[in-house]
Amino acid sequence: MLFFQKHPVLVSRLKYILITHSHLDHFLPLVVATLAEQKLKASSEPLELLGNHTVISAMRFYLEHQLVEGRVVSKENKPRIKLTQLEPFKLTKLAPFEILPLPANHAIDYSWESIYPEEVKLPFGGNLLLKREDAFNYLIAFNQQKVFYGLDSAWPLPQTMAVLKEQQLDLAVLDATFGFEDPLPGHMNFEIVAQLVDELCLEDKAIASHLGLHWVPPHSQSESWLAKRKIKLAYDGMSLSI
Numbered sequence: 001m002l003f004f005q006k007h008p009v010l011v012s013r014l015k016y017i018l019i020t021h022s023h024l025d026h027f028l029p030l031v032v033a034t035l036a037e038q039k040l041k042a043s044s045e046p047l048e049l050l051g052n053h054t055v056i057s058a059m060r061f062y063l064e065h066q067l068v069e070g071r072v073v074s075k076e077n078k079p080r081i082k083l084t085q086l087e088p089f090k091l092t093k094l095a096p097f098e099i100l101p102l103p104a105n106h107a108i109d110y111s112w113e114s115i116y117p118e119e120v121k122l123p124f125g126g127n128l129l130l131k132r133e134d135a136f137n138y139l140i141a142f143n144q145q146k147v148f149y150g151l152d153s154a155w156p157l158p159q160t161m162a163v164l165k166e167q168q169l170d171l172a173v174l175d176a177t178f179g180f181e182d183p184l185p186g187h188m189n190f191e192i193v194a195q196l197v198d199e200l201c202l203e204d205k206a207i208a209s210h211l212g213l214h215w216v217p218p219h220s221q222s223e224s225w226l227a228k229r230k231i232k233l234a235y236d237g238m239s240l241s242i
């Protein structure tokens with residue numbers, strides 16, 4: 001949003017917003033609605049929002065409702081915006097791009113402790129593995145190049161891994177949220193990213209991103225460790241040619 005405030009002329013050229021999942025660090029309906037209004041003022045074409053069922057449903061709800069004196073009521077004048085729900089493994093053409101949504105290992109609770117306090121002992125064992133939504137990563141093809149946008153995700157799910165192993169990727173953006181710490185479910189750390197880079201032969205093609213400032217050490221320290229494993233470290237304003 002701040003980027004578009006600084007560069008308002010780019011709003012008229014904005015056609016699509018591709019969302020991976022509904023977590024607040026990736027998706028805010030207010031921001032999308034504001035951009036949609038600005039885009040309509042700048043050009044006659046409505047903005048198109050693409051994402052999973054949760055994202056599209058949340059956006060539709062936001063457009064159709066408002067909060068008045070603590071009550072959710074219907075809203076009459078909603079900004080014009082095209083909503084497109086994506087399905088996993090179904091190729092979508094957004095000329096000149098081709099987008100393949102792949103299920104991410106994210107928004108899945110692994111353990112009972114994540115929903116019950118630790119002191120609660122359940123009388124049965126087993127894993128929780130409760131999927132909250134169909135978070136996506138995206139395989140994006142453009143001009144004979146292929147990019148994997150892998151945020152957010154822990155180690156890829158089996159079907160996603162199978163697709164990735166068939167690809168000759170030119171670039172992969174991978175989730176290194178936890179730096180040198182043990183990762184919580186849904187994310188990776190530097191070592192796991194390095195193992196994934198080895199597994200998918202992504203040397204010199206991988207970017208470590210989605211860095212959690214609570215866990216990731218200072219930039220120069222992280223950068224030199226990752227460089228030894230042939231991984232680049234993301235930073236604000238990073239621009240790449242492939």
Ligand SMILES: [Zn+2]
Binds near residue numbers: 021023107152
């Ligand atoms: Zn998330």
Ligand SMILES: [Zn+2]
Binds near residue numbers: 023210
């Ligand atoms: Zn995130």
